[in-house]
Amino acid sequence: MxxxxxxxxxxxxxxxxxxxxxxxxxxxxxxxxxxxxxxxxxxxxxxxxxxxxxxxxxxxxxxxxxxxxxxxxxxxxxxxxxxxxxxxxxxxxxxxxxxxxxxxxxxGKAGESPSAPLVVPREISDRQFFQGLALKGLITEEEAISAVSTGALPAAFETLIGQLSAADRFTARMLPSGATSFLRTNPLVDTLGAMLGMSPGAIDELWRFCGGL
Incomplete structure (x- = not known):
């Protein structure tokens, strides 16, 4: 969604x-x-x-x-x-x-459970993405600030990207280091998430969390 x-x-x-x-x-x-x-x-x-x-x-x-x-x-x-x-x-x-x-x-008005399904933002900013990762403890606060300000990849990203095929590494490095926003539908999101042991539902939850920051 x-x-x-x-x-x-x-x-x-x-x-x-x-x-x-x-x-x-x-x-x-x-x-x-x-x-x-x-x-x-x-x-x-x-x-x-x-x-x-x-x-x-x-x-x-x-x-x-x-x-x-x-x-x-x-x-x-x-x-x-x-x-x-x-x-x-x-x-x-x-x-x-x-x-x-x-x-x-x-x-709902009185805090009831919502009648509509959870909504996953289609796109989040790089600031929301890296801030969310830091708040979830997946990267450090210093790495989040550096990623947004200079495009430097957090250590965890370098480790994950190093496990990809040589043909995919360049694209995988360019996405987080050069993007100003991230699409949930980008295939690399699920690929890197799976390497962290995250299910698609867990990635959706991370996207919702980041979208609210």
Missing amino acids: DIIEHGRWAAYVPQTIHPLAPPNALYWRQEETGEDWYAYSRRVWNILGGVDASGTVKLVLDAAGTVLLANRDASRLMPPVGRVIELAGAGVEEPPLGATLVDGRFI
């Missing part, structure tokens, strides 16, 4: 309004790029005939990560004011309105 970020959205009034637009029409744009919601949603989800058939879950969250709106049809996600994210993957359920996204998990 992946969390896909679609930025923050706010209401606005376009400089030029289509002459056929109704007088009470409302408009929203992405704060980062200024792209209009109508154009963005149709470009990203290929909405045809006013219907989004992608099947993924779209959510609007407030600044605290609380779910304000949830719908599988982006054209019905109105108004998309706040942070918009998408939950993609097989068997993904809509979290309840009012639930809050905390450390990759949707928590």
